[in-house]
Amino acid sequence: NTNIIAIANQKGGVGKTTTVINLATAMAACNKKVLIIDSDPQGNASTGLGLDKTVLKNSFYDLIRGDISINEVIVKTQIPNLFIIPTSMDLAVVEQEFVNIEKREERLKKEIEKLNTPFDYILIDCPPSLGLLTLNALVACKNLLVPLQVEFYALEGLTQLMETVNQIKNNYNNLLTLQGIVLTMYDKRNKISELVACDVKNFFKEKVYKTIIPRNVKISEAPSHGMPILMYDISCSGSQAYASLAAEIINQENKL
Amino acid sequence: NTNIIAIANQKGGVGKTTTVINLATAMAACNKKVLIIDSDPQGNASTGLGLDKTVLKNSFYDLIRGDISINEVIVKTQIPNLFIIPTSMDLAVVEQEFVNIEKREERLKKEIEKLNTPFDYILIDCPPSLGLLTLNALVACKNLLVPLQVEFYALEGLTQLMETVNQIKNNYNNLLTLQGIVLTMYDKRNKISELVACDVKNFFKEKVYKTIIPRNVKISEAPSHGMPILMYDISCSGSQAYASLAAEIINQENKL
Ligand SMILES: Nc1ncnc2c1ncn2[C@@H]1O[C@H](COP(=O)(O)OP(=O)(O)OP(=O)(O)O)[C@@H](O)[C@H]1O
Ligand SMILES: Nc1ncnc2c1ncn2[C@@H]1O[C@H](COP(=O)(O)OP(=O)(O)OP(=O)(O)O)[C@@H](O)[C@H]1O
Ligand SMILES: [Mg+2]
Numbered sequence: 305n306t307n308i309i310a311i312a313n314q315k316g317g318v319g320k321t322t323t324v325i326n327l328a329t330a331m332a333a334c335n336k337k338v339l340i341i342d343s344d345p346q347g348n349a350s351t352g353l354g355l356d357k358t359v360l361k362n363s364f365y366d367l368i369r370g371d372i373s374i375n376e377v378i379v380k381t382q383i384p385n386l387f388i389i390p391t392s393m394d395l396a397v398v399e400q401e402f403v404n405i406e407k408r409e410e411r412l413k414k415e416i417e418k419l420n421t422p423f424d425y426i427l428i429d430c431p432p433s434l435g436l437l438t439l440n441a442l443v444a445c446k447n448l449l450v451p452l453q454v455e456f457y458a459l460e461g462l463t464q465l466m467e468t469v470n471q472i473k474n475n476y477n478n479l480l481t482l483q484g485i486v487l488t489m490y491d492k493r494n495k496i497s498e499l500v501a502c503d504v505k506n507f508f509k510e511k512v513y514k515t516i517i518p519r520n521v522k523i524s525e526a527p528s529h530g531m532p533i534l535m536y537d538i539s540c541s542g543s544q545a546y547a548s549l550a551a552e553i554i555n556q557e558n559k560l
Numbered sequence: 561n562t563n564i565i566a567i568a569n570q571k572g573g574v575g576k577t578t579t580v581i582n583l584a585t586a587m588a589a590c591n592k593k594v595l596i597i598d599s600d601p602q603g604n605a606s607t608g609l610g611l612d613k614t615v616l617k618n619s620f621y622d623l624i625r626g627d628i629s630i631n632e633v634i635v636k637t638q639i640p641n642l643f644i645i646p647t648s649m650d651l652a653v654v655e656q657e658f659v660n661i662e663k664r665e666e667r668l669k670k671e672i673e674k675l676n677t678p679f680d681y682i683l684i685d686c687p688p689s690l691g692l693l694t695l696n697a698l699v700a701c702k703n704l705l706v707p708l709q710v711e712f713y714a715l716e717g718l719t720q721l722m723e724t725v726n727q728i729k730n731n732y733n734n735l736l737t738l739q740g741i742v743l744t745m746y747d748k749r750n751k752i753s754e755l756v757a758c759d760v761k762n763f764f765k766e767k768v769y770k771t772i773i774p775r776n777v778k779i780s781e782a783p784s785h786g787m788p789i790l791m792y793d794i795s796c797s798g799s800q801a802y803a804s805l806a807a808e809i810i811n812q813e814n815k816l
């Protein structure tokens with residue numbers, strides 16, 4: 305009964321990694337058992353949680369190649385109830401390596417099915433592209449969460465993302481549904497923020513979470529200390545927002 | 561004697577497109593003839609200059625497939641001296657289509673060699689990945705310009721980018737050199753900005769441009785009007801910064 309959520313958007317720098325780390329931490333604080341899968345070769349989710357990528361024994365790369373079982377590659381984080389499958393730089397070559405491999409888009413899905421430990425949530429961090437790694441996440445997941453930076457260019461990419469999701473739903477994963485869109489880096493002083501927020505709410509209606517993540521300097525400071533925002537500064541607006549988003553998502557489940 | 565510059569960084573949202581559009585406009589204002597090549601399937605450079613991607617006759621996709629000559633796909637922009645090869649969404653499929661094609665990394669380079677019109681500068685906007693499209697840009701160019709957002713995660717990606725550049729220099733394009741690093745979205749109120757700026761200057765020394773692009777709300781408003789910042793609001797700090805960057809790059813050439 306695990307809810308597997310892919311956090312994806314091919315537009316870069318919209319807050320995918322920040323949302324994965326902080327939403328997962330807030331869910332873990334609500335006593336949910338959470339696994340983060342870092343499928344971005346940049347490995348920002350691993351670093352942002354304080355892992356040293358240079359000393360990793362195993363990583364997501366070994367998992368997707370089939371060299372190691374999912375139960376051996378999961379590591380604890382410093383947060384109770386929160387675990388991670390970390391990634392290292394060698395993941396960058398996987399797109400070239402997997403070119404002629406059968407069913408290359410299902411490798412992550414097949415691995416997740418072998419999990420021994422029950423998790424309440426699995427959150428998959430995706431790279432800023434619609435290539436093989438994001439495809440694997442969208443095939444393996446049940447729900448898609450889209451962080452959307454309230455900026456003009458970010459709005460433009462949404463149509464392309466939704467088209468890709470429909471293709472995947474029709475060809476690979478008929479379970480895939482849009483769980484919701486979370487607006488990020490909202491800045492009251494920037495009139496574009498309100499324009500984009502209105503556009504998105506008009507189009508996607510109740511799919512847009514009520515919680516809006518504000519632009520908050522503390523959020524961008526936390527990763528340099530290897531901590532999620534809820535650990536770095538629990539009282540700031542960023543922490544409050546991610547805690548409220550976690551509550552909204554958990555309550556959304558209870559209603560279903 | 562054209563200076564072909566790739567603007568690349570696999571980290572997303574660091575200001576690649578914003579730098580391409582506004583640097584190109586500032587160079588055109590200095591009476592340089594400039595061509596922008598939009599090789600990002602998101603097509604933000606095309607939209608940010610006011611082009612309607614849905615009515616494009618031809619695009620970068622047709623060029624890289626070899627269906628049209630480079631001299632036929634170039635269009636004027638509303639800025640004198642500034643031209644663009646626009647892109648549309650269908651470019652997203654090129655990574656899959658080109659999988660088994662010979663010398664697929666040299667296609668852009670081969671096309672640029674056929675140009676009839678002399679340009680002073682060619683600026684290539686890249687997607688946030690180190691895949692085939694960025695590879696084509698790095699093989700075709702003479703210089704690399706790296707926009708670096710002054711944020712912790714952006715710093716992390718720099719090592720990976722430099723490793724890729726060395727590989728390309730050794731295997732495909734021995735002309736490729738790092739022209740410079742431009743710090744973007746600098747915010748004096750954010751202590752990370754200064755930390756990251758110091759780190760980068762210590763490591764890359766004179767390769768870091770003196771001009772630093774400040775975080776400036778007007779820069780994020782301009783694309784929604786289909787205009788570069790120098791057209792949208794010439795007096796704001798963003799315009800001044802990109803004008804000063806253009807001067808710095810043009811003077812760098814004169815010294816060589
Ligand atoms: N609400 C926020 N307020 C301030 N800064 C933020 C906020 N959310 C994210 N950031 C910062 O903005 C940058 C981009 O965020 P992040 O790296 O999470 O985006 P991403 O979508 O994962 O990027 P990529 O596309 O490269 O994977 C980071 O430096 C992060 O610290
Ligand atoms: N100096 C700045 N001040 C304020 N906003 C900025 C600045 N530079 C860029 N932006 C905004 O930040 C967002 C990211 O910039 P941009 O899209 O140019 O980055 P990118 O690296 O091209 O992203 P991608 O990786 O998706 O291609 C855009 O919405 C842009 O308008
Ligand atoms: Mg990320």
Ligand SMILES: [Mg+2]
Nearest residue numbers: 576577600604
């Ligand atoms: Mg861009």
